[in-house]
Amino acid sequence: MVEYALRRALYGVLVIFMVTVFVFLALRAVPGDAVRIQLADAPGVTEEQIAERTAALGLDQPVLTQLFHFLGGAITGDFGASFSDGSSVGGLIADRLPVTGQLGLMALAIGVVLGVVIGMASAVRPNGLLDQSLRLVSVSGLSVPSFWLGLLLVTYLAVYAGWSPPLIYQGPAENLGGNLAQMTLPALALGAAAMASIARMLRSSLLEVLQSDHLRTVRARGAGRGTTLFKHATRNSLLPVFTVLGLQAGGILGGTVILESIFGIPGMGSLTFEAVQMRDYPVVLGCVIVYGAVFVVVNIVVDLMYGVIDPRVRYR
Amino acid sequence: MTDRSVPSSAASLAAQTTVPGTVRRPAGRALWRFVREQPFAAAALAVIVVLVLLSVLAPLITPFGPTEQNRSAIQQPPGGRFLMGTDDLGRDVFTRVLYGARTSMLVSVVTVVAGGAVGVAIGIVSGYFGGRWADSLFQRIMDTLMAIPGLVLLLFIAALLGPSIRNSIIALSLLVIPAVNRVARAEMLRIREEPYVDAARANGCGLPRILIRHGLPNLFAPLMVIASLLFAGVLIAESALSYLGVGTPPPTASWGRMLSEGTKFLEIAPWMVVFPGGALTLAVLAFNLLGDGLRDFLDPKHRR
Amino acid sequence: MNTPATTTQPRVPVPGGREPLLAVTDLVKHYPITKGLLRRTVASVRAVDGVSFTVGRGETVGLVGESGCGKSTVAKMVTRLVQPTSGSVRFAGTELTGLRARELREFRRRFHIVFQDPYSSLDPRLRIVESVGEPLVAHRIATGAAKRRRVCELMELVGLSPAHIDRYPHQFSGGQAQRIGIARALATGPDLVVCDEAVSSLDVSIQAQVLNLLKKLQRELGLSYLFIAHDLNVVRYLSDRVFVMYLGRIVEVGPAAGIMQRPAHPYTDALIGSVATPTSSGGFRRSRVVARGEVPSPSRPPPGCRFHPRCPEAFDLCRVQQPPAYRLTGDRLSACHLRAGEAEGVRDG
Numbered sequence: 001m002v003e004y005a006l007r008r009a010l011y012g013v014l015v016i017f018m019v020t021v022f023v024f025l026a027l028r029a030v031p032g033d034a035v036r037i038q039l040a041d042a043p044g045v046t047e048e049q050i051a052e053r054t055a056a057l058g059l060d061q062p063v064l065t066q067l068f069h070f071l072g073g074a075i076t077g078d079f080g081a082s083f084s085d086g087s088s089v090g091g092l093i094a095d096r097l098p099v100t101g102q103l104g105l106m107a108l109a110i111g112v113v114l115g116v117v118i119g120m121a122s123a124v125r126p127n128g129l130l131d132q133s134l135r136l137v138s139v140s141g142l143s144v145p146s147f148w149l150g151l152l153l154v155t156y157l158a159v160y161a162g163w164s165p166p167l168i169y170q171g172p173a174e175n176l177g178g179n180l181a182q183m184t185l186p187a188l189a190l191g192a193a194a195m196a197s198i199a200r201m202l203r204s205s206l207l208e209v210l211q212s213d214h215l216r217t218v219r220a221r222g223a224g225r226g227t228t229l230f231k232h233a234t235r236n237s238l239l240p241v242f243t244v245l246g247l248q249a250g251g252i253l254g255g256t257v258i259l260e261s262i263f264g265i266p267g268m269g270s271l272t273f274e275a276v277q278m279r280d281y282p283v284v285l286g287c288v289i290v291y292g293a294v295f296v297v298v299n300i301v302v303d304l305m306y307g308v309i310d311p312r313v314r315y316r
Numbered sequence: 317m318t319d320r321s322v323p324s325s326a327a328s329l330a331a332q333t334t335v336p337g338t339v340r341r342p343a344g345r346a347l348w349r350f351v352r353e354q355p356f357a358a359a360a361l362a363v364i365v366v367l368v369l370l371s372v373l374a375p376l377i378t379p380f381g382p383t384e385q386n387r388s389a390i391q392q393p394p395g396g397r398f399l400m401g402t403d404d405l406g407r408d409v410f411t412r413v414l415y416g417a418r419t420s421m422l423v424s425v426v427t428v429v430a431g432g433a434v435g436v437a438i439g440i441v442s443g444y445f446g447g448r449w450a451d452s453l454f455q456r457i458m459d460t461l462m463a464i465p466g467l468v469l470l471l472f473i474a475a476l477l478g479p480s481i482r483n484s485i486i487a488l489s490l491l492v493i494p495a496v497n498r499v500a501r502a503e504m505l506r507i508r509e510e511p512y513v514d515a516a517r518a519n520g521c522g523l524p525r526i527l528i529r530h531g532l533p534n535l536f537a538p539l540m541v542i543a544s545l546l547f548a549g550v551l552i553a554e555s556a557l558s559y560l561g562v563g564t565p566p567p568t569a570s571w572g573r574m575l576s577e578g579t580k581f582l583e584i585a586p587w588m589v590v591f592p593g594g595a596l597t598l599a600v601l602a603f604n605l606l607g608d609g610l611r612d613f614l615d616p617k618h619r620r
Numbered sequence: 621m622n623t624p625a626t627t628t629q630p631r632v633p634v635p636g637g638r639e640p641l642l643a644v645t646d647l648v649k650h651y652p653i654t655k656g657l658l659r660r661t662v663a664s665v666r667a668v669d670g671v672s673f674t675v676g677r678g679e680t681v682g683l684v685g686e687s688g689c690g691k692s693t694v695a696k697m698v699t700r701l702v703q704p705t706s707g708s709v710r711f712a713g714t715e716l717t718g719l720r721a722r723e724l725r726e727f728r729r730r731f732h733i734v735f736q737d738p739y740s741s742l743d744p745r746l747r748i749v750e751s752v753g754e755p756l757v758a759h760r761i762a763t764g765a766a767k768r769r770r771v772c773e774l775m776e777l778v779g780l781s782p783a784h785i786d787r788y789p790h791q792f793s794g795g796q797a798q799r800i801g802i803a804r805a806l807a808t809g810p811d812l813v814v815c816d817e818a819v820s821s822l823d824v825s826i827q828a829q830v831l832n833l834l835k836k837l838q839r840e841l842g843l844s845y846l847f848i849a850h851d852l853n854v855v856r857y858l859s860d861r862v863f864v865m866y867l868g869r870i871v872e873v874g875p876a877a878g879i880m881q882r883p884a885h886p887y888t889d890a891l892i893g894s895v896a897t898p899t900s901s902g903g904f905r906r907s908r909v910v911a912r913g914e915v916p917s918p919s920r921p922p923p924g925c926r927f928h929p930r931c932p933e934a935f936d937l938c939r940v941q942q943p944p945a946y947r948l949t950g951d952r953l954s955a956c957h958l959r960a961g962e963a964e965g966v967r968d969g
Contacts, residue, residue, distance in 0.1 A: 018460040023472070030476050143601035145552045147559060148593035151579060155586045164583075254467025258556055262579065272468060273560065276475040284472065291468045511741035512751075514701050515804070520728040520758035522721075529754075533745040 005304055012296045017071075019292040024070060027281050028063050070285075079286035084278055089286040092271060097290065100256050100267035102172065103190070106183055107252050111191035112241055115198025119240070122199065123206035134199065141196030146255045150189035150262055157185075167264040186259040194248040201240035238309050246302035253295055350613055357609020360602040367599055371417035380408040382415035382569045391585045401587040403577060409587060413595050415569040420596070423484055423564070424550045428543055431489030435496025436539065440531045442497070443504025444523070455501075458494040466491050470553055474562040484563045488550050499542045503535035510534075537614045544607035548600045555596055571596045639713055640674035641812055641844050642698065642731075647671045647707035649693050653919060665919045667693045669868035670707070675812065680838065680845040682859030682876060684852050684891065688915055690868040691848045692736075695816040698846060699733045700724055712811070729759045732805035736817035738797035742789040748775075748800055749785040755807040774803040778833060795826035799833065806837070814846045819854060831857055852891055856880050861951075864888050867926040868918055873945075874952035884954035887927045925957065933958060 059066070073080065079089035118138060122131045157163045165185055170178040260269035268287060275283035351358040370377065380386075386406035394401040400409035438458070442451040461469065470487050477483035507513060507530070516526050557563030558572025566573060571592040578588030648671075650664040668690040675681045683691050696702040698709055700716055709716045711727060719727070732755070735741035742751050752774055753767040762770050772782035778799040789797055798818065805813050815834065819827040835858065837843060849855045855862055856876045864872040864879070864887065872885040883889045915930075916922055922929050928938040937957050945953045946963035953967055 014456075015459050015463045018456060019463050022460050023464075026473070026476060139605070140597070140601060143548065143604050144597050145555060145593070145600070147556060148575060148589070148596065151575065151582065151589050151593065155582045155589065158583045159586060250465045253465035254470075257467050257471055258560060261560070273471065276471055276562075284475075288464060288468060288472055292464045295465050296463050511735045511737060512743040514696070515733070515735065515741045515751075515801075516743070516754065517701055518699055518728065518733050519755040519804070520725045520808075521754065522725070522758075525758065529746075530743050534743070 004307075008300050008303060012300050015296055016289070016293050019296075020071065020074065020289050021067065023285055023288045023292075024067055025063070027285060028066070074289070079289075080282040082275075082283050083280045084283075089282050092283060093268065093286055093290055096266060096268045096271045099169070099265060100260070100269060103183055103187055103256055103260070103265060103267060104252055106187035107190035107255075108194060108245065109191075110187055111194030111244070111248070112198060114191070115195040115244070116202060116241075118195065118199035119202030119206065122203040123210065126203075126207055131203075135203075138196040138199040141192040141199075144192060146189045146192065146251070147258045147262060149192055150186055150259050153185045153189060154262075165263060169264065169266050182263060182265065186263045186265065190252050190255045190259060193251055194244050197244040197248060198240050201243060205240060239306075242302050242305045242309065246299060249298045249302075250295060253291055350609075354609035354613050357606050357613070360605035360609065363598065363602040364606065367417055367595075367602070368421060371414055371421060374411070374414040374418065378408065378411040378414060380411040382412055383407065383567045384411075391581065391588075393585075394587050394591075400591040401585065403574070403585070403588050404581060409574070409591050412569040412574055413571070413592055416571040416574060416592060417595060417599070419481070419564055419568055419570040420551055420554055420572075420599070423481060423488070423554050424547055427485050427488040427492055427550050427554075428547050430485065431492030432496045432539070432543055432546070434489065435493040436500045436532070436535075438493070439497040439500025440504045440527045440535070443501040444508050444527060444531070446501075446505045446508070451501075454497070458497050461490055462494045466549075466553065467556055470557055471560060471562060474557050479562045479565045481564055481568075484554060484557055487557070488553055491553060492546055492550065495546055496539070496542060499538055500535055503538055504531055507531055507534050541607055541611045541614065544603050544610055548603035548607065551596060551600050551603065641677045641679075641712055642675040642846065643708075643710040644674070644694075644698060645672045645708040645710075647694065647697055647709065648705045649690070649697060649702065650705045663919050665917075666868050666921060667918055668697065668704075669918075669921070671865070671868070671870055673863050673870065673873075675844050675846055677811070677844055678838070678842050679861070680847055680859045682855035682862040683846065683848045683865060684855045684862060685850065685865035686891070686915060687850055688918070689865045690918070691850075691865050692816055694865075695733060695814050695846065695848050699731060699814055700728075701733070725758075729755065729761075729808035730810050731812040731814065732808070732810045733814040733816060734798070734801050734805050734818040737821050738794055738801050739789055741801055742797060744789055747786050747788060748792075751789070752785070752800060752804045752807060755804065759808055761808065770807070771803075774807060775800075777806065777837070778803045793826075794822050795829060798822060798826075798830055802830075802833065802837070806841070809841075810843070812844045812846065814848070816848050817850065818847075820849060820851065827854065834858060852880065852888075864891065867916065867921055869926060869955070871927065871955045872953065874948075874950065878950055878952060884948055884952055884959055885927075885956045886931045886933050886958070890930075925955070 061069070070080065077090050079093070081088055082092065115138075118134050122134045122138075125131060154164065157165075165182050166178055167182075169182065172179045256267060256269035257273055258269070259265075260267045261273050264270075268290065271283065272287040272291070274280075275287060374382075384407060386402060386408070388406070389398065389402050390406045391404055392398050392402045392406075394409075398408050398410065400413060402408055403412070438454050442454045445451045464472075469490060473487040473490055474483060477486060504527075513526060513530055516530050521529070554563060555570070555572030555575065558570045559576045560572075561576065563572055564570035574592040575589050575596075578585065578592070581588055647668055648666075649668040650666055652661040653663045653665060654660060655662045671690070671694055673681060673683075683694060685691050693702060697704045697707075700709070700719075704717055707717070711731065714727070716724065716727065742748075746754075749768055749771045752771045753762070756762040756767050756770055768785065771785050775782045775785060780796060780799050780803070784792075789800070792800065801818075802813075818834075819830050822830060831854065834845065834847075838845065845858065847855060847858050852862075856879075859876045862874060862876045862879050863870050864885065866887050872879065872883070872888045874884065879888060880892065883892060916926070924940045925931070925934070925938040925943050928934040931938065935957070941957070943955045943957045943960075945955050945967040946959045947953055947965045947967050948959060948962060949964065
């Protein structure tokens with residue numbers, strides 16, 4: 001187990017390294033000179049200024065030298081400076097990451113709570129009316145694009161309740177109510193797929209357990225279906241939750257790009273989107289690497305958690 | 317050779333030729349079995365067929381053109397002449413949903429087929445050489461692509477290449493390739509241990525023949541399942557790209573673009589986002605149900 | 621790679637002194653076992669650990685042993701489906717082990733293999749005409765109508781109806797499917813056919829039919845067989861000479877009849893004891909010896925004679941010294957210390 005964890009972690013580091021190299025080289029392979037694109041709009045820019053700026057950014061060096069320079073900095077947390085205002089990319093990400101972290105965790109929490117409730121409710125009377133309608137909800141949840149769901153929620157609340165979420169971000173410490181008012185809808189939209197996935201898996205694993213001989217005996221002795229269900233649901237929901245975390249982490253992380261833009265949340269997603277639009281390559285580079293790193297770490301944690309939850313899982 | 321006693325009587329051929337049976341299994345019967353065993357997936361297949369027909373026959377169905385602007389009818393609510401209302405330029409939403417289906421389906425088909433072909437090629441070669449250097453090299457590249465959350469990778473690549481339908485397809489393929497590769501490789505790892513692959517090598521077959529003649533047909537079933545599920549994912553991803561303004565460029569109708577144009581008018585013209593999003597969700601749902609149904613149909617172990 | 625002591629490996633002179641069709645010398649296959657973070661090789665499974673034998677033209681050589689003794693690995697190395705770790709496989713005077721893929725493919729038309737499970741060795745998605753005709757296509761011998769004609773001939777040769785060539789494997793019985801496997805092996809007119817447990821998965825009555833077919837084909841086509849099985853009765857029925865294998869090595873060699881009547885190695889004794897011999901067929905064998913316990917792991921073969929932990933007649937020498945191949949009367953070899961007294965000599969490596 002320890003050896004497996006170590007090997008997994010080492011490979012994770014390797015993958016993050018490969019992501020870094022891939023993104024770095026992809027950015028350098030783009031046609032067009034980053035400095036020219038950046039200075040293109042400014043009036044009266046001379047060739048000397050362009051050369052000076054290029055040298056200042058180290059863009060006149062060979063690509064491999066630039067790569068080693070970047071890797072050297074990245075190890076110490078220095079991802080370079082933004083093209084647009086010269087602020088540190090590491091600093092920008094440090095500001096934005098907690099916001100996205102909150103959004104992602106809220107999405108996950110909503111998905112888990114709703115998913116477990118729906119999964120349990122479905123299993124009480126399989127193929128009953130409640131089960132059928134809840135299954136419809138969960139199948140749709142897997143297919144609804146999160147950004148459309150977000151738009152629908154806003155539209156619905158605006159048209160029928162006359163309420164719109166605030167568009168100016170407030171930190172949870174500043175104004176918890178305002179913060180949650182802004183974050184809850186995107187979190188709900190992001191968590192829908194996880195909810196659907198958990199509900200489906202929990203339902204089928206509960207039905208399997210409930211049909212086992214052991215539980216038939218327990219219930220024959222007089223325990224009610226509801227009580228047995230509840231007792232086993234808690235234990236059996238852990239595995240689906242982590243499976244789904246592994247499956248949906250990519251969707252939730254990727255979804256933040258679009259939902260943060262819709263809801264005006266200043267997290268990693270909107271930072272990435274803005275940087276991509278502005279062709280602010282150092283910021284794009286830092287953001288993609290951080291997204292990749294978070295994703296890799298989540299996957300490693302999920303893999304290792306399997307072994308903790310279910311001792312039957314054996315690692316190669 | 318010395319003649320030794322025969323353990324039992326000599327071979328009687330007639331006794332062995334006992335298996336009759338049909339030479340060909342008609343495709344129609346398999347389809348009928350699918351309809352009976354997986355009614356939801358069959359219904360989903362019907363929905364897909366209808367969607368494809370509607371989008372292909374769009375010019376016959378709607379009197380409007382996809383970019384035709386009716387200055388006198390701006391942001392009309394659904395009903396009357398405009399089944400799904402009109403947008404801020406007076407274009408018929410229903411018409412644009414139909415033409416948007418063309419764009420989305422076309423991009424998705426090309427992506428799944430092209431990306432799928434590359435993914436299968438890498439996957440079967442990797443799987444056949446499982447554990448050797450060619451496999452390791454390919455898999456490290458795939459792991460790198462899969463380590464970046466899908467939409468982030470998509471946005472990154474599409475923005476680098478610039479917004480166009482061709483570039484969307486390239487970017488979307490980078491999501492399809494690793495997913496298909498994973499399935500194809502796992503199947504090929506299994507297939508290469510099959511004695512019929514040893515037999516093919518003993519027959520004198522070279523690598524291409526083994527992979528194409530023996531590999532592909534035997535991994536076709538799981539490929540259909542993953543292709544169907546990926547199609548659903550690509551539909552969403554394509555719309556997300558267009559929504560972010562780095563996918564299908566205007567004025568081509570695409571569901572993602574329509575959603576982003578409607579976002580500004582959520583409160584006054586909600587039909588501008590409800591209908592294109594609804595069409596997208598319906599299509600995604602249909603492909604997801606079809607994929608799930610195919611999986612259960614082809615693998616009895618998955619049946620719930 | 622460590623080359624095992626070759627002195628113990630029996631080599632049998634070829635009857636008639638001609639060059640044998642197949643000459644296998646000191647064949648070794650080790651599979652590494654890796655461990656730890658860096659995947660270091662910590663040990664190896666010695667699947668085949670120095671095996672030598674020959675197959676003459678028109679001869680049938682039997683290779684017998686329990687499952688896991690390495691006989692299937694030998695079959696795959698002889699047909700170059702598995703690359704040997706070391707050793708030599710000479711086919712009609714040409715060394716096969718070093719050949720490049722293209723050169724090897726030329727040779728493949730001269731030998732083929734029949735597998736144990738007739739169904740899994742036929743691609744379930746291919747019609748019979750495609751499976752049986754594949755060697756013809758691969759070697760550019762025939763395609764299209766010519767291929768169909770040849771496949772029909774082959775079907776008749778193995779006693780199946782040519783009318784069935786457009787069927788799929790699952791539409792045939794096990795015995796029929798194995799005939800199809802044989803037809804495929806014969807497609808290019810090979811000199812040598814390796815039968816790797818070719819009848820083991822069939823019912824006893826079907827086994828006999830297929831064995832008779834193999835015998836008939838040998839007579840008509842002048843084939844050589846390397847016939848591999850775990851069942852000595854089956855091997856005896858077809859083979860001129862028999863090699864007995866245990867844990868990656870050959871322990872006894874001799875003419876089929878001689879080995880059955882008078883085994884010269886306790887392991888052969890045990891093998892015969894484990895075979896249900898029909899009482900009616902003259903030479904009834906009593907199960908004198910029964911091997912104790914399980915086969916040891918080939919990754920950690922016991923020191924000395926590999927059979928000693930299970931051998932009822934083992935003594936001190938067996939535990940420390942690997943027995944050489946003692947030459948006995950009647951073209952027999954035995955790698956057992958008990959035979960030292962009657963040996964006419966030791967077969968040198």
